[in-house]
Structure formats: C-alpha cells, structure tokens
Amino acid sequence: MSDPKSLGLLAQFETPADIMHAAMAVRDAGFSKWDVFTPFPIHGMDDAMALPSSKVGFFTFVGGVTGFFSGMGMIWFMNKFDYPLVVGGKPLFTPLFAFPVSYELTILLSAFGTLFGLALLNRLPKLNNPLFSSERFKRATNDKFFVYVETADPKFSAVETRALLATLGASAVEEIHDTEA
Amino acid sequence: MAKAATIPAGSATKAGQHEHHAPPVHLKAAEPPKELERESLVLNNRSLGWITEAIAGVCEKPMPKWWWPAFIVSAGTMGMMFSLIAYLIATGVGVWGLNQPADWAWDITNFVFWIGIGHAGTLISAVLCLLRQKWRTSINRAAEAMTIFAVACAGIFPVVHTGRVWFALFPGYLIPFPNSNGIWPQFRSPLLWDVFAVSTYGTVSLLFWYTGLIPDLATLRDRATHKVRRFFYALFSLGWTGSNRHWSNYEKAYLILAGLSTPLVLSVHSIVSFDFAVSQVPGWHTTIFPPYFVAGAIFSGFGMVLTLLIPLRALFNLQDIITTRHVELMCKVLLATGSIVGYAYGMEFFIAWYGGSPYELYAFKNRAFGPYWWAYWSMISCNVISPHFFWFKKLRTNFVFVWIISIFVNIGMWFERFVIIVTSLHRDYLPSSWGYFTPTWVDVFTFVGSFGLFMTLFLLFIRFLPALAISEVKAVTPQADPHHPLGGAREHHH
Known part of the structure; x- marks a missing residue:
C-alpha cells in the first residue's frame, strides 16, 4: 500500500x-x-x-474579433491596397461587400477559439x-x-x-x- | 424544479385558498394531466448501461451481413465518380453537357443539392439545441455526420466545374492566392463569398461533430477489448475522463458552438442563394431567395435524415432510442418547411407578375410551360404535395410511407435546383442564343457517383463511431436526473 x-x-x-x-x-x-x-x-x-462559471467564452470572443478584422483586413489589402482593380465600376473596398466573408471568418475563428479554449482549460489532450x-x-x-x-x-x-x-x-x-x- | 411548476391551474387556486391551513412543505405537485404528458425520449425505461450497450454495441460487434455488400457497392460507385472526374480533368469540361447559354447545369445543381442536405444536420445539432428540444439527442450525431459527408460531396462539384482544377485551388479562383500576374481574387463576387461560407461551414460542422464525439470516444476507449481499437479511441478522446470540471467547460463550449452554428447555417444557404440572386438573370434576381433557400435546405436535409435513419433504427434495433415520436417530429418539420417552400414557389410567380418586368414574367411562364415543364411539375408534385400527407398522424407513424415520401422530397429538391438553374439560363435575353440543355452520361454518372461517396462515408461512420450521441441520450433520461426517483432521488430530498 x-x-x-x-x-x-x-x-x-x-x-x-x-x-x-x-x-x-x-x-x-x-x-x-x-x-x-x-x-x-x-x-x-x-x-x-x-x-x-466557465471561461471558454473569452477564447470565443478573441477568436471572433480576430476573424472579423482579419477578413476585413485581408479584403482591403488584396482588393484595394496590393492590386487595385476596378470590377464592374464597384468601389475598391467597402465594408459592405467585405462583410459576408468577414462574417464567415468571425464564425470560423470563434469556433477554433472555443475549441482551443476548451482544450486549454481542460488541460487536454492528456492521455496518461x-x-x-x-x-x-x-x-x-x-x-x-x-x-x-x-x-x-x-x-x-x-x-x-x-x-x-x-x-x-x-x-x-x-x-x-x-x-x- | 420543472416538476414543481406543473401544478394544474385548478389545484393551484385551491391550494391558494388553503394556504394558511397547509404549510407549503406539504404541497405536493400534482401529476400533469394525461394529455399533457409526453412520451419519454427513451422507451421502456432503459438503464444507462443499456444505452451504452445499445449504441456502442453497434460499432463494436461485427457488422451485419449486408454491410460488406453495401460497402462494396458504395465504394465502387464512389470509384466511378473519381474516375469520371479524372476523365473530365484529362479531357475538359466539354465532357459535361453544359454549354452556352446554360453554362451552369448539373454541376451547380448537385452542389446546391448536397449543401442543402447538410443543413438539417446543423439545424438538429445547433438550432434545436438552443431551443432546448431534447429529442434532438437521439438523432443529432448521425445527422451531423450526414452534414459533413454532404458538404464533402458538395465541395467536389464547384471545384471540378472550373475544369482546370489546379487553378481553382492554387493559385486561385477560389483560394485567396495571387495568380501569376499578382492579381488577387475579387471579393465583390458572391461566388467568392460562397467559397468562404462553404469551407467555414464544413470546418465548423466537423469541429462541432468532433466536440460532441469526445465523451463517446472515451466510452468506446473504456470498453475496447482490442489493442488497436483502444489506441485510436484513446488518441481521439484526448484522455477524456468525464470530470465535472471538464464537463463544465465542455457544456459551455458546446452551447457556444451551437450559438455559432445557428447564424452560420442560416448564412451559408443565404450566401449560396446570393450566387443567383445578386446576378441580373430573370428568375434568379429575386429577394425571396435567401429565406426560400434556407427553408428548402432544411426541408431537403430532413428528407435525407429520414431516408437514412428509418432503416438505421430498424437494422440496428435502436427503436427504443429513435422512437415513433422522433420520426413524427421530423415529419412535422418536413410539413412546416415544405409549406414554406410551397409558399415561396407561389410568391415567386406572384411577384413575377406583380413586379411588371416582362423578362421576369417570361422566365416564370417558361419554367412552368416551356420545354422544361416536366422538371417544374416534378418539383411541384414532390415538394408541394408530398409534405402535406404529414398532416395525418396515421401517415406520420407509417414508417414505410414516411420513407417513401422522404425519397420524393430528395428528388423534388434536386429538381428545384435544376429548375432554378437551367430554366433561367437556357433562354436568355437574346432568342438567337436560346438552347436546350441535355446531360451527358458523364453528368449522370458523376452525380450518381457522389451518392457512392456519401454512402461510403456513412457506412464507415456507423462501422467505427457511435451513430447516436451516447452521453447526450443518457442526459435526457429520468435516470440521469438527480431530482427524479429513477435518478436515485428519495422523497425527503424534496
């Protein structure tokens, strides 16, 4: 014993x-x-x-904010800054047409943030x-x-x-x- | 707590009158009236151990005799699809029947069809979770798996329809990567929004599904008798123990993922509908598309869930977990979403007339009475008429009938996308360029092959993973409720 x-x-x-x-x-x-x-x-x-109360939500929030601004930033960089190209007479950048993609990236990175937070808070994976x-x-x-x-x-x-x-x-x-x- | 709140109104006033005579300690909640009682979600008062055995047993015991033939047929069909894709890539998109003016045909029809199927899985796992519809627990795992496999089938078509797929992926029409002239994809196009919507949808669905699987993989790990099985279940369950400190974070994460998936699933088919609605094509350029597409997607998805689960529950003796009530509730969802779809069909026609645009009106007349009239009326009979059988309880509880109707829903929803895409395109503004699209054999067998991919993945899923959510099903039984006598509660605890 x-x-x-x-x-x-x-x-x-x-x-x-x-x-x-x-x-x-x-x-x-x-x-x-x-x-x-x-x-x-x-x-x-x-x-x-x-x-x-669980702190997972904090990680979700960080992921979501990162996703939204990286979406907006990416589209601004690609379509307005790095290679401006007029298509159909539309503006080179507005948050309006950049919104759907930024919205999806918000959700994508929120989900990854949530899972990352879950793993971190639970100290998983821990196989032994x-x-x-x-x-x-x-x-x-x-x-x-x-x-x-x-x-x-x-x-x-x-x-x-x-x-x-x-x-x-x-x-x-x-x-x-x-x-x- | 919920139990205490179920005192019928009549006895509550009586109790109020006698308040000063009887102290509230002796107030016993009356049983709810019979007609308000709901059938329990797991029948025959099955124990927690029975639930584990019934669900985990499916993927632990050797598969029944039909599994191998089914798998071989599915895998062969899948192989046919990949061979045809190889043939297309080697030859060119000309092997498909699409050409001016119908440059989108079966490819995008199949894409929207498969993506739509996926939506039921997310609706069940996320939206019903937020609405606290406990019956979802019996069907969410298989439905989520269906979502992921449907998205996999869907993803193939837009990539392949670009012809030179290496350009679609890298450097991209689709993936933001500059081409050889340094030009980036342009984000003003809804087609690029769609790339992000669908890939986010696939990824988040996979993450959500995996999160739900972790505790059940731990169950399989702890039951595994074979070394290799134990190793893989242990690896993927990440060392889950069922610690309540973990459950606390897990439940929060699960709720958040449900909260994220809900706006996601609504946005995905909205954005898919933008592929059409943002264009100027008569028949596509309508504001009703986003809600109409979402309703149609849920309708088609529930059709596919029923197509898969009605045989599954019978083949693996899961009738006590996927009960008549579950099937009936799904039929009601079909009825509700089918009615929305029917309304949208009617409203489209009304607006085509009321909007006063001759092109729009022509596009709709041409849909119903032009050369593709047969496709239009197939769609109407499958989608508008068939769900209305489910007003009748007798039909909702006849599983053979429900299964047949679910097949009609699948067929009808495929025709809906075909009708929207091909009938709007085949007669454009310039009558000299009108045409009639006919699929080639490559079109047909590539689509048939995508069912092979879907079924192969689904058969592998039931072979290796728990097809129902073990821990979630347990959590909705009275045996899991610490305040219920079956959960061990004694009288004096109340």
Missing part, C-alpha cells in the same frame, strides 16, 4: 442523486483538490461543486492519467459516478476522508497510486 505513492481516493456512487449529495458534502467539508466524474453532465453539479489504472473507473464513461479526492489536498486524511466517502453512500472506495513510480 505504501510502496507506490498514493495519489488519492476514488469513491464510486450508483446514482446521480447520490453523487450530487456526495459532491455537496465534499464541498462543504472544505476540500479543494477533488473532482466528480460522471458519464454525462449532471445539471446542478457545477453549483454542488461550487465551480465558477493515474485514474485510468483503476478497472472500476472504466465505468465513469458508462453508468457509474465517482468522487476523487487527492492526497495533495491540505484537508486530506487517509482515514477520515475514506470514512467521509463511505458515510456518503459510496459503494466502493479505492486508493489510486502513482503509476509512474
């Missing part, structure tokens, strides 16, 4: 109501380095874990995760619900935390070890 470094305790729960209840209790116990794992997003879990060593944890993407409390949490105690998780109705509690060690 003590040879490979212990990283935390993984507790399995059977229903969304149980995991919600457990998350609130762990939150109220004052833990900070812990997480909940569910096969689908559970409504109200963000509050139950006291998570702040000590939790993957648990056979039980495979059902986190199927039909079971988990709470994981890290030993790195200042409030963590191998005995008391295990007891807390057990009283919350965990159907199993398992210790997660550092697979690298």
Whole structure:
C-alpha cells in the first residue's frame, strides 16, 4: 500500500442523486483538490461543486474579433491596397461587400477559439492519467459516478476522508497510486 | 424544479385558498394531466448501461451481413465518380453537357443539392439545441455526420466545374492566392463569398461533430477489448475522463458552438442563394431567395435524415432510442418547411407578375410551360404535395410511407435546383442564343457517383463511431436526473 505513492481516493456512487449529495458534502467539508466524474453532465453539479462559471467564452470572443478584422483586413489589402482593380465600376473596398466573408471568418475563428479554449482549460489532450489504472473507473464513461479526492489536498486524511466517502453512500472506495513510480 | 411548476391551474387556486391551513412543505405537485404528458425520449425505461450497450454495441460487434455488400457497392460507385472526374480533368469540361447559354447545369445543381442536405444536420445539432428540444439527442450525431459527408460531396462539384482544377485551388479562383500576374481574387463576387461560407461551414460542422464525439470516444476507449481499437479511441478522446470540471467547460463550449452554428447555417444557404440572386438573370434576381433557400435546405436535409435513419433504427434495433415520436417530429418539420417552400414557389410567380418586368414574367411562364415543364411539375408534385400527407398522424407513424415520401422530397429538391438553374439560363435575353440543355452520361454518372461517396462515408461512420450521441441520450433520461426517483432521488430530498 505504501510502496507506490498514493495519489488519492476514488469513491464510486450508483446514482446521480447520490453523487450530487456526495459532491455537496465534499464541498462543504472544505476540500479543494477533488473532482466528480460522471458519464454525462449532471445539471446542478457545477453549483454542488461550487465551480465558477466557465471561461471558454473569452477564447470565443478573441477568436471572433480576430476573424472579423482579419477578413476585413485581408479584403482591403488584396482588393484595394496590393492590386487595385476596378470590377464592374464597384468601389475598391467597402465594408459592405467585405462583410459576408468577414462574417464567415468571425464564425470560423470563434469556433477554433472555443475549441482551443476548451482544450486549454481542460488541460487536454492528456492521455496518461493515474485514474485510468483503476478497472472500476472504466465505468465513469458508462453508468457509474465517482468522487476523487487527492492526497495533495491540505484537508486530506487517509482515514477520515475514506470514512467521509463511505458515510456518503459510496459503494466502493479505492486508493489510486502513482503509476509512474 | 420543472416538476414543481406543473401544478394544474385548478389545484393551484385551491391550494391558494388553503394556504394558511397547509404549510407549503406539504404541497405536493400534482401529476400533469394525461394529455399533457409526453412520451419519454427513451422507451421502456432503459438503464444507462443499456444505452451504452445499445449504441456502442453497434460499432463494436461485427457488422451485419449486408454491410460488406453495401460497402462494396458504395465504394465502387464512389470509384466511378473519381474516375469520371479524372476523365473530365484529362479531357475538359466539354465532357459535361453544359454549354452556352446554360453554362451552369448539373454541376451547380448537385452542389446546391448536397449543401442543402447538410443543413438539417446543423439545424438538429445547433438550432434545436438552443431551443432546448431534447429529442434532438437521439438523432443529432448521425445527422451531423450526414452534414459533413454532404458538404464533402458538395465541395467536389464547384471545384471540378472550373475544369482546370489546379487553378481553382492554387493559385486561385477560389483560394485567396495571387495568380501569376499578382492579381488577387475579387471579393465583390458572391461566388467568392460562397467559397468562404462553404469551407467555414464544413470546418465548423466537423469541429462541432468532433466536440460532441469526445465523451463517446472515451466510452468506446473504456470498453475496447482490442489493442488497436483502444489506441485510436484513446488518441481521439484526448484522455477524456468525464470530470465535472471538464464537463463544465465542455457544456459551455458546446452551447457556444451551437450559438455559432445557428447564424452560420442560416448564412451559408443565404450566401449560396446570393450566387443567383445578386446576378441580373430573370428568375434568379429575386429577394425571396435567401429565406426560400434556407427553408428548402432544411426541408431537403430532413428528407435525407429520414431516408437514412428509418432503416438505421430498424437494422440496428435502436427503436427504443429513435422512437415513433422522433420520426413524427421530423415529419412535422418536413410539413412546416415544405409549406414554406410551397409558399415561396407561389410568391415567386406572384411577384413575377406583380413586379411588371416582362423578362421576369417570361422566365416564370417558361419554367412552368416551356420545354422544361416536366422538371417544374416534378418539383411541384414532390415538394408541394408530398409534405402535406404529414398532416395525418396515421401517415406520420407509417414508417414505410414516411420513407417513401422522404425519397420524393430528395428528388423534388434536386429538381428545384435544376429548375432554378437551367430554366433561367437556357433562354436568355437574346432568342438567337436560346438552347436546350441535355446531360451527358458523364453528368449522370458523376452525380450518381457522389451518392457512392456519401454512402461510403456513412457506412464507415456507423462501422467505427457511435451513430447516436451516447452521453447526450443518457442526459435526457429520468435516470440521469438527480431530482427524479429513477435518478436515485428519495422523497425527503424534496
């Protein structure tokens, strides 16, 4: 038990109501380095874990602004600055005919910004995760619900935390070890 | 929370009268009246594990016997298309039947047809997501896949119709890259807007689809028994764990992508319609085109979704997830958008007469009663008449009938684009240059071949990826609701 470094305790729960209840209790116990794992997003879990509102929107905004102005800038540069060419007596540049393309680029780069933000905030891709060593944890993407409390949490105690998780109705509690060690 | 709000109006006033007698703690929400109850989205109270098994099982078990023959036929048809494209590139666009005055014919018809098909996927995944239509979860994955494959088919035609495709791509008529004289593409043309609209649409649809796939790929990774399968699912699921800290960002990102795709899908077919509406050609130069094209696109797309999903649910025993209610709702979308399309056909004729332009009026008379009358009336019978069968519940729930009508919708919408393009072009302002477009065998088989590409991609999709959104379907079941008894809620929690 003590040879490979212990990283935390993984507790399995059977229903969304149980995991919600457990998350609130762990939150109220004052833990900070812990997480909940569910096969689908559970409504109200963000509050139950006291998570702040997601910051993905910031990345979307940056992407969108970049897209819009690069569209306008590109068209101005190509059709008015670098090689002015009168076509059909129309102006060399106006934001009007440049709008559809800039609009599409706004959406394109917003989408890329959103995904970039999602990956960055979630620290993904991350293909090695000590939790993957648990056979039980495979059902986190199927039909079971988990709470994981890290030993790195200042409030963590191998005995008391295990007891807390057990009283919350965990159907199993398992210790997660550092697979690298 | 929603449950508490469903107290019928009658009992609410009664409860109000007795307020001081009974404290609100004992106020129990009455069950909603029977007629307001909705059929559940997943039938037979299936467990979460059952949903995983039913959907993931499709791409884990060996494919049924029909898969290989279907795949070989599709891939062969696709090969035929690529050979014909090679023949065209080696010979010239003259192998197609288009020529002055109809310089656009089947190529652009096929392009608009395929792009339109894609729109249903985005409507289901994005617009219905914003409108909180939970029934979308059963069909959005396959519909989004259909979108991407349809855009792939669509993209081929405008590129190939330039003839010397290397100029279309690089340096470009299409891609902004200066030609050998240093001249850039000119952005005053809606054709170039279209390049950006379609490529953005394809890319964003792919990103949205992939985002939705990540949690399900993780499910497949955790169930995989074969090393190679596990490796690829692990790679593409990016190490997803189902962490709620991740779900929190994920749900926000998903909502934002839905919010971005909604104006995108409306803009794409609007811009496609600008290819025509911005020109001066009678029959094309109309302001009704953008909304009419968008409605038509959704109409055709839902037709294709039904064409694909009705067999899919039966072949893979997914009747509990794609239920009668889902099919019925899609039929209603067909009815609504089909009615808009029918209205647009009528309004076009009215404006052609009311607008007072003799050329415009001629173009429309020529459409209905000129040499292409057969195309026009095929379009009318498929698009205007066929959706109106769906006023009747009996017909909406008869899947064989629905499937047949969905085929008619596909045919009708192809004819719509053919009618718009060819009948407007074949008689221009100068009667001496009037002509009659006839497709060559290369035209016909290139179009048939594009169905091969579409079906090949779709068959590979159901072979390797979860055809339904596993985590999203779970999330709309009562078993997933922490406030529902099936989700483990106990009485005293309320």
